[in-house]
Amino acid sequence: MILISAAIFLGYKYSQFQYLVTTPLNSQSIEEQIFTVKKGDSVKVIAENLVKQQLLLDAESFNLYARLNNLDKQIKTGRFPLSPNLNTPQILAVLSSNQVRQAIVTIPEGSTIPEIDQILSNLNLITSGEFIKTTKDFANYAKYPFLNASKQKALPHPLEGYLFPDTYYVSALEFSTENFLSVLLNTFSKKALPITEKSSRPIEELINIAAMIEKEANRDQDRPIIAGIIWKRLDEKWALGIDATLLYLKNDRTIDSQDLQEKSAYNTRINAGLPPGPIANPGLASIKAAAEPKDSKYYFYLTSRDGEMIYATTNEEHNQNKAKYL
Numbered sequence: 001m002i003l004i005s006a007a008i009f010l011g012y013k014y015s016q017f018q019y020l021v022t023t024p025l026n027s028q029s030i031e032e033q034i035f036t037v038k039k040g041d042s043v044k045v046i047a048e049n050l051v052k053q054q055l056l057l058d059a060e061s062f063n064l065y066a067r068l069n070n071l072d073k074q075i076k077t078g079r080f081p082l083s084p085n086l087n088t089p090q091i092l093a094v095l096s097s098n099q100v101r102q103a104i105v106t107i108p109e110g111s112t113i114p115e116i117d118q119i120l121s122n123l124n125l126i127t128s129g130e131f132i133k134t135t136k137d138f139a140n141y142a143k144y145p146f147l148n149a150s151k152q153k154a155l156p157h158p159l160e161g162y163l164f165p166d167t168y169y170v171s172a173l174e175f176s177t178e179n180f181l182s183v184l185l186n187t188f189s190k191k192a193l194p195i196t197e198k199s200s201r202p203i204e205e206l207i208n209i210a211a212m213i214e215k216e217a218n219r220d221q222d223r224p225i226i227a228g229i230i231w232k233r234l235d236e237k238w239a240l241g242i243d244a245t246l247l248y249l250k251n252d253r254t255i256d257s258q259d260l261q262e263k264s265a266y267n268t269r270i271n272a273g274l275p276p277g278p279i280a281n282p283g284l285a286s287i288k289a290a291a292e293p294k295d296s297k298y299y300f301y302l303t304s305r306d307g308e309m310i311y312a313t314t315n316e317e318h319n320q321n322k323a324k325y326l
Contacts, residue, residue, distance in 0.1 A: 109283030161278025211278035223289035
């Protein structure tokens, strides 16, 4: 009797599971929504989010079905068009496919071209080095008057500085580095040019300095002050003395005494003036700071161990700050 009851109960639970798995939330609906799977989302979180977004009938059955069929490991990150008329297997088929997936590409402020290449590679959108090659092969300079073709081609990484950092949604199935490069340049043109055009300084200098600000400043409030110091040192023919420029072409993030004497065009400790080109792709805050610097009495700055920016007027004061804060 107990065995019969258990069998009936298990049969009921299986039938219920089958119903929840195969039945869409609303079979009559044709309205699509964009559903986002973020990096690190578990299948449980995904199921709960589907229910919250009114795209799924039952979270527990979705979770169990995905795990039983080893589909939880097939789900991709990105944005997907989904409708309430899809059942669990159909939703999982969409979430596991590149057919309609929009990959989420986030490029942080201050990223370099090799770092963008790594981001795209990590998302399985390209093979490593493919984006770097596309920037080197770029030929459509005429479309972007703010680019100096001859100077760009002479740089270690052409187009560095003009690839606007932002979050982009791209087709995973039809992704191409050429199209993505155009999107980055077009976004720069749309968002950055209105700021740079208000300045009397050449855009090449603005973006070069904005990239240094991006690497030097941790807080937005410091960016205009640092911009003012850099412009002042540049105008008064001082060496900029910015270690971030020397780090640009290094594989590690450390500098020793030998590095400081390196005869590199990016060594702003021994070379006056700007480095040959930007050392990163700056965000709007740094571009705005370069275009609208804040005048001050300072000529020196450093970042303390706790991230605070410490300023000085004289080299003697700067040395005292280094002894105190570093």
